[in-house]
Amino acid sequence: MKILVGVKRVIDYNVKVRVKADGTGVETANVKMSMNPFDEIGVEEAVRLKEKGIATEIVAVSMGPAAAQETIRTALAMGADRGILVQTDAELQPLAVAKLFKALVAKESPQLVILGKQAIDDDCNQTGQMLAALLGWAQGTFASKVAPADGRLEVTREVDGGLETLSIALPAVVTTDLRLNEPRYASLPNIMKAKKKPIETLTPDALGVDPAPRLVTLKVAEPAKRLAGVKVKDVAELVDKLKNEAKVI
Amino acid sequence: MSVLVLADHDNASLKPATLNAIAAAAKLGPVHVLVAGHGCDGAAAAAAQAPDVAKVLKADAAPYAHPLAENVAPLVAGLARGYGHVLAAATTVGKNIMPRVAALLDVQQISDVLQIDAADTFVRPIYAGNALATVRSGDAIKVITIRGTAFPAAAATGGSAPIETVGDAGDAGLSSFLRSELSKSERPELTAARIVVSGGRGMANGENFKTYLEPLADKLGAAVGASRAAVDAGFVPNDYQVGQTGKVVAPDLYLAVGISGAIQHLAGMKDSKVIVAINKDEEAPIFQVADFGLVGDLFKLVPELTAALPPRK
Ligand SMILES: Cc1cc2nc3c(=O)[nH]c(=O)nc-3n(C[C@H](O)[C@H](O)[C@H](O)COP(=O)(O)OP(=O)(O)OC[C@H]3O[C@@H](n4cnc5c(N)ncnc54)[C@H](O)[C@@H]3O)c2cc1C
Numbered sequence: 189m190k191i192l193v194g195v196k197r198v199i200d201y202n203v204k205v206r207v208k209a210d211g212t213g214v215e216t217a218n219v220k221m222s223m224n225p226f227d228e229i230g231v232e233e234a235v236r237l238k239e240k241g242i243a244t245e246i247v248a249v250s251m252g253p254a255a256a257q258e259t260i261r262t263a264l265a266m267g268a269d270r271g272i273l274v275q276t277d278a279e280l281q282p283l284a285v286a287k288l289f290k291a292l293v294a295k296e297s298p299q300l301v302i303l304g305k306q307a308i309d310d311d312c313n314q315t316g317q318m319l320a321a322l323l324g325w326a327q328g329t330f331a332s333k334v335a336p337a338d339g340r341l342e343v344t345r346e347v348d349g350g351l352e353t354l355s356i357a358l359p360a361v362v363t364t365d366l367r368l369n370e371p372r373y374a375s376l377p378n379i380m381k382a383k384k385k386p387i388e389t390l391t392p393d394a395l396g397v398d399p400a401p402r403l404v405t406l407k408v409a410e411p412a413k414r415l416a417g418v419k420v421k422d423v424a425e426l427v428d429k430l431k432n433e434a435k436v437i
Numbered sequence: 438m439s440v441l442v443l444a445d446h447d448n449a450s451l452k453p454a455t456l457n458a459i460a461a462a463a464k465l466g467p468v469h470v471l472v473a474g475h476g477c478d479g480a481a482a483a484a485a486q487a488p489d490v491a492k493v494l495k496a497d498a499a500p501y502a503h504p505l506a507e508n509v510a511p512l513v514a515g516l517a518r519g520y521g522h523v524l525a526a527a528t529t530v531g532k533n534i535m536p537r538v539a540a541l542l543d544v545q546q547i548s549d550v551l552q553i554d555a556a557d558t559f560v561r562p563i564y565a566g567n568a569l570a571t572v573r574s575g576d577a578i579k580v581i582t583i584r585g586t587a588f589p590a591a592a593a594t595g596g597s598a599p600i601e602t603v604g605d606a607g608d609a610g611l612s613s614f615l616r617s618e619l620s621k622s623e624r625p626e627l628t629a630a631r632i633v634v635s636g637g638r639g640m641a642n643g644e645n646f647k648t649y650l651e652p653l654a655d656k657l658g659a660a661v662g663a664s665r666a667a668v669d670a671g672f673v674p675n676d677y678q679v680g681q682t683g684k685v686v687a688p689d690l691y692l693a694v695g696i697s698g699a700i701q702h703l704a705g706m707k708d709s710k711v712i713v714a715i716n717k718d719e720e721a722p723i724f725q726v727a728d729f730g731l732v733g734d735l736f737k738l739v740p741e742l743t744a745a746l747p748p749r750k
Contacts, residue, residue, distance in 0.1 A: 308564070311681065318536045320507075322540050346675045354612050406573055414725075416725065417728035419730040437657065
């Protein structure tokens, strides 16, 4: 089975994001960028499926500026076979990303597309579901376990009440949740090898997709700050404050 | 124009977050609630009792016994064409189904809406809630998920909306439900609880959640939550996770025990009314958002606190 995995370049999860003074977005200059953590989990899952002899080829796909090449290289160092960059400096919203993926699916004919359940920048949690809809495929979202069985996939999903297991037809779209696996660190030899793996560059235009955003961002603002609280000296003082000051117990 | 709300339910009753979505929808127009299920008269009747609901649409058929996105999304998309807005609570059901609906309608969904500024303008969190974006949608139908904590729940009873049966879109034949392992608990539901007691990596193991946190939660009538680290380590099930990529809670009182306060955790609880932190590290970032901080060993302080609390009324 051939697998496409999506790898998005986002502000590293450790960075304390700052809103720009002019309210047009967040500060991205001189900020550390990394692969979206859910996508690392996606790459890891694809590599494990290949190690088990289930996957035959893994294509890592990123969409965005030229610098997203680095994110693809990271995926290649983890074990993906080749990369595709859909290069654009324009803002891409999930519906456009899903349409671009659909065009790549037509070109590559994978059996499985693995995406992260959400990107930690826009926090949308949409692209996988949208892609499945556009393709008319099954979707296994928020996956914490993926097991091929009888030409289908058994996907265990993290849901509000606990876990739920579905059987879904292939081809399918799977989106990863945190507990699916623990991604590996790329070894130095694999990082060297990844430099020689091919990355194809395409454009939305070449894929016949109009990626124009549907949502206009009018303003980006900082949320209201919580006022700093106090340290209490002991349990008795805490109980007193909760009872008599905050009146919550 | 009317607003369509996709109910999250278990066939017998509505999930509490559905009432938050109904409250948000009521700001936009007359509310119709779609209950897609199987043997779902109970849930439909519950929706009909919410005074903010003008009409309930009931699709009762085997393909909807479980909320499979492949089956429910075409039904919602088919009905959506008569509405200006389609909403659902940002529960795992809403998050799974609504983007599929949006793509079928060729519209860009607006996720996790916190505030409605106008019929086409919404505020939503980005970057784990470290920034709030105001966005305007140009799409003809707005497909939206609602962050429950931002909209006080609509009244559950007092109304009597008519229940209309709608046709089913059939089984897409792409997916089937095999089994679920749901956490059983007598406690209030995490996202609806008035008080939440959460434990982190500092709890050290799952046994300690039972020995230390549960008696405290019992005394407070609280729900129990956790950090990602506590879930990853297997101390408690996944549905306990509070945060950017878990559940978002905003109770009257949130107690963070042995939790450092990573931004991803804060994203899920920083809108709580009162925050208490118990942590042995006085530099822990959780203290920057806590109204009341207690520095020390949780294994000593939590039993003391449990003992000092008045018995539950
Ligand atoms: C993509 C992504 C998504 C994430 N999503 C979430 C999410 O939704 N929710 C979430 O919570 N995290 C999330 N995280 C993880 C987050 O970054 C932190 O790693 C996590 O919240 C840390 O959990 P913790 O505070 O329990 O553990 P730690 O950071 O290890 O903190 C443990 C704390 O316990 C204290 N402690 C230890 N022993 C004691 C004792 N005996 N008495 C008192 N205090 C003690 C320590 O001082 C420390 O402050 C996410 C991370 C990523 C990358």
